[in-house]
Amino acid sequence: MLRKTLAAATAATAVLSGAGFVLSAGPAMAQNEQFIPRLVYRTGAYAPNGIPFANGAADYITMLNERDGGINGVKLVMEECETGYATDKGVECYERLKAKGPTGAAYFSPLSTGITFALTEKAPGDKMPILTLGYGRSDSRNGAVFAWNFIAVGSYWTAADIAIQHVAKELGGFDKLKGKKISLVYHDSPYGKEPIPALEVRAKKDGFIFKAIPVTHPGVEQKSQWLAIRQDRPDYVLLWGWGVMNSTSIKEAAAVAYPRDKMLGVWWSGAEPDVIPAGDQAKGYKALLLQHPAGKFGVHGDIEKHVYAKGQGVGKDTNGQVLYNRGLIDSLIGTEAIRTAQAKFGNKPLTGEQVRWGFENLNLTAERIKQLGFEGMLKPIKFSCADHQGADEGRVHQWDGKEWKIISDFYSADRSVVDPLVKEVSAKYAAEKNITPRDCSKEQ
Amino acid sequence: MLYREAGQFKTSYTADMAIFPIRQDRIALILLLLFAFVGIPLLAHFQLWPLGSDYMLRAILIPFLILSLAAIGVNILVGYCGQISLGSGAFMAIGAYSAYKFGTGVHIPLEFLGTEIRIAPLPVLPSILLGGLMSAIVGILFGIPSLRIKGLYLAVATLAAQFFFDWVFLRVKWFTNYAPSGSIAAPDLHFFGYFVHSPIERYLLCLVFVTVFALIAKNLVRGNIGRQWMAIRDMDIAAELMGIRPLYAKLTAFAVSSFIVGVAGALWAFIYLGAWEPLAFSIDRSLQLLFMVIIGGLGSILGSFLGAAFILILPILLDQVPHAFGVPVSVETVSHLVFIVTGALICYLLIVEPHGFARLWSIAKEKLRLWPFPY
Incomplete structure (x- = not known):
């Protein structure tokens, strides 16, 4: 019994000191x-x-x-x-x-x-x-x-500004923004909330009606948000999602027949993993580009x-x-x-x-x-x-069902909007x- | 041989009621506290193994202490009073956000009354304690249903607290001082004019909080009120017949537990994270705390520490083992392995010892008394 206890104690000490070693020391590195x-x-x-x-x-x-x-x-x-x-x-x-x-x-x-x-x-x-x-x-x-x-x-504020610029261009000028409804579907975290102040400033400046619709982490449950969108019928939906939330949003948009080409994602909502899971439903979906395609x-x-x-x-x-x-x-x-x-x-x-x-x-x-x-x-x-x-700068690209196609020139964010913020x-x-x-x- | 109480005679009631009646326990505790208060800071100061870098302090010891404190709080409610709570994360959040509000100044405009409530920014220590107090008040409110509902039904009621406060801190901008992103940063840690900044100072600060609250908790559960909690836990009808008021006993358990959890939440936000969002206190945190208490040992202060160490440190350790030994596996394989191994160990431990580490510890002590001639 004594031997057993001693052996157990030794083993425990060895494990503990091993643990200390693992937590404190890394492998030695060469100097250059x-x-x-x-x-x-x-x-x-x-x-x-x-x-x-x-x-x-x-x-x-x-x-x-x-x-x-x-x-x-x-x-x-x-x-x-x-x-x-x-x-x-x-x-x-x-x-x-x-x-x-x-x-x-x-x-x-x-x-x-x-x-x-x-x-x-x-x-x-x-x-x-x-x-x-x-x-x-x-x-x-x-x-x-x-x-x-x-x-x-x-930044998200330049992204928000570029997104509104693109919407204005599609509508045919900034004066056309007046009275239009633009909704933001966002990941309810610091990430998704960041663009809101910039969009509020732009809404005041350009006269569109801005509405922010939060989606709870991780974003697989968005039925009620998209039902609200179906009721409200905004002219554009900006999407500020990440991970599985993006493809879910696109699928839900399809389920309430919201046109995908009126959706504009931020550059974190515009990659292959966001559209491929949604299949054909993602056709026409647009997103910003962080410059690079x-x-x-x-x-x-x-x-x-x-x-x-x-x-x-x-x-x-x-x-x-x-x-x-x-x-x-x-x-x-x-x-x-x-x-x-x-x-x-x-x-x-x-x-x-x-x-x-x-x-x-x-x-x-x-x-x-x-x-x-x-x-x-x-x-x-x-x-x-x-x-x-x-x-x-930023651009916009569109998913055609197979690949991303660039559909705009470079936009440059309006520093007079972003800088004061x-x-x-x-x-x-x-x-x-x-x-x-x-x-x-x-x-x- | 070494651990034997023979010959230690108690000649007064005070000695008989001492918090640690056995001399060896007292010596061990003093040594442990000495090591924690003097040894570790010294090792860290001279950068000796295993505290060669701040990693040990900042990423292991500080979160361990804070989560131990939270686990003590949860243990009072779940382990001593038998009220299952899934809302501990919410109470941590209440502590953190209230401490933040008190630390940065409270301003409640009451325009319809033509007045306003304004409290100037308070120093950090009162902010943290007031954070705990707010958490205690909310804890009492959410504890009221426990007078009518029991067991799993109560767990669901506390779950409601969790989701409600997740929602409140996400949506009510007043709590985050209208920060555009909803993420807030803790104020600088000034204590009585002294700026707590270095990892050693932060560690000592956490240690002081944990030691004080652990002592308070230990004394509470040994005393009148703790016995009431345990009576309610073991059989509430019998307890009531013996003259224990369930209202008082249950609500004090909720209050004390939420207070400690709230203080731990404030420390977690102020000292460990620095900047946080409601996700830091999500349902995952509640479950993590509950597991700590179950694995550590329900109804044991020591168990709270052991459980916190197991749940917090084991995954971190497992995560680093392959890399430290130079095994080339990708990070995703490692993190999946960590899930598998931790889960399997939890199952194994609960099968072998359903009462948790604290029970293992007391069995070990029993054996030590008989050593080297166990029977």
């Missing part, structure tokens, strides 16, 4: 490596959309390693952490990964507005840049207040050649999809920020603080974008201390959190 954490969700209600994005972001980093040996000789190491789109899990992942690698994480890209809000509170203390490509806090465009957030390429471009050739041909990579089956391409851009902006920072701090692994400087001074010219193989996917983008968004809401945040905004004229 830049660590890039990847918060992903490949499981749960949002996985259909999370997977292609995660694949694209991962494949681009693998490609840089295979083709160029990293960035200027610094190898990129990444590790994924599954968040399941849950905020508390995202925070745990962030804490787990932020200090890995020789210099800690380069930047975080959470792909969830809820996690973005939580990390925004932690980033300044940890000196960690947060890259949110076309999502997150719309007011974080104001880099003077949100020094660590980079809401690259577009589906399809293959220069960079895809490199990925084919350097990643897939060598039997590596994770996203072969999603290659060229809308969200896969967005994942590529996500990693493009992050890695180019590292490259920019290396020009100042030297070709070595950098800290989050140094990468933040790289983000703020990132200038992707048309020529550089062409060089990188992203021509046709991205317009020039330039961050500055005052502008952490860097671009305002950014200023107002970020000032409120600064006051609440006692942040003294940086003086951008003094930053270089």
Whole structure:
């Protein structure tokens, strides 16, 4: 019995210390490596959309390693952490990964507005840049207040503005908007609520009747919302959904015979996983484009050649999809920020603080974008201390039952609508959190 | 041999009624508290194993402490008073949102009366405690049905609280100070002029809250009121015949439980998350707390801690095992495996020991008394 007890005690101690080891120490890393954490969700209600994005972001980093040996000789190491789109899990992942690698994480890209809000509170203390490509806090465009957030390429407020511009164009001018009914079907979370202030401002300005209709997470139950729409007959329905909610909305719209070509999704509601499950019912459905369309471009050739041909990579089956391409851009902006920072701090692994400087001074010219193989996917983008968004353009594409077709030119969001909102809401945040905004004229 | 109470004579009633009557227990508890209050901060300060980075503090210990506190609250209601509650997430949310409102200033315009109620922003400590108090008031309100309905029917009534408050905090913009996204950020943590900022300070703050409330809870359940709760739990008709008022006993259980859960909710929002939305306190959170209590041991303060550790830390640990040993599996496989293994372990544990970890612990203590000659 004594021996048994002792053996049990030893085993328990071994397990406990093993546990401590697992929780505290990671594998040792070589010194000339830049660590890039990847918060992903490949499981749960949002996985259909999370997977292609995660694949694209991962494949681009693998490609840089295979083709160029990293960035200027610094190898990129990444590790994924599954968040399941849950905020508390995202925070745990962030804490787990932020200090890995020789210099800690380069930047975080959470792909969830809820996690973005939580990390925004932690980033300044940890000196960690947060890259949110076309999502997150719309007011974080104001880099003077949100020094660590980079809401690259577009915010929900620019999206809302572009959506109304497109509706106006289809109707034949802004004056035709007067008295029209535009409803927003949104995911009832910070993500879905973000566009509402911008749409309210536009409604006041253009005289249309705006109505916001919430859908509860995860969005598989929308019968009553669409019955209300059938009753109300709005002229347009804007869709701000994510994951299974999008395809459900399209199916419900078909069930109440609401014309799909009068539906306009945000750029997170306009990818293959959103329309394919709805089958033929999705024909004619329109959505915004975060600049880039589906399809293959220069960079895809490199990925084919350097990643897939060598039997590596994770996203072969999603290659060229809308969200896969967005994942590529996500990693493009992050890695180019590292490259920019290396020009100042030297070709070595950098800290989050140094990468933040790289983000703020990132200038992707048309020529550089062409060089990188992203021509046709991205317009020039330039961050500055005052502008952490860097671009305002968007397009619209339409699903024809087989593929996405671009049906509009580039729209540019009306800064006179969006900027006062950014200023107002970020000032409120600064006051609440006692942040003294940086003086951008003094930053270089 | 070591754990034996022979020779420890109690010569006064005070000694007989001590919270830990056995000397070894007292020593162990003092050592544990010393380690928690001094050892861990020291290890973290000098960055020694296993606290080399803030990960251990910020992602494991702080949420563990806060969820333990919530589990103590739930245990008082479910484990001691026998009232099944599925609304714990809602009571956490009430604590969090009320603390936020008190911390940022309350303003209720009463235009039809031509007046308004305005409370200036309060410091963090009163905000958190008032958050708990609001939660207690709502807990009493939702506890009233428990006087008429029992068991699973009561669980459904508390489920209503869960969905009602999910809805309220999503839709009533007043609670979020009209934030455009509905997500709100906690005010800075100033305690008596001291800015609690670093992970060690935050950990100590949580620890103080948990220690104080655990002691209060332990004393409550040993005393008059705790015995009333347990009498109601074991057989309410018999308890009533013995002169225990169900109204008083049940509602105090709801009040104390919701207060502690509410304080835990405020800490979860203010210290762990920093910024939150109602989804952080969804039905999943309620179920998680209930599982903690069931697995840890119904009717045991220690069980609340053990249950919280099991439910919170085990999945995180399992999640990291393949990676730490360099097994190349994708994140989705790992997260599915975590579900399978955790679920299987819960089933196994409940079959082997239906009374939870706390019972295992007391069996171990019984065995230790007889060691090395058990029979």
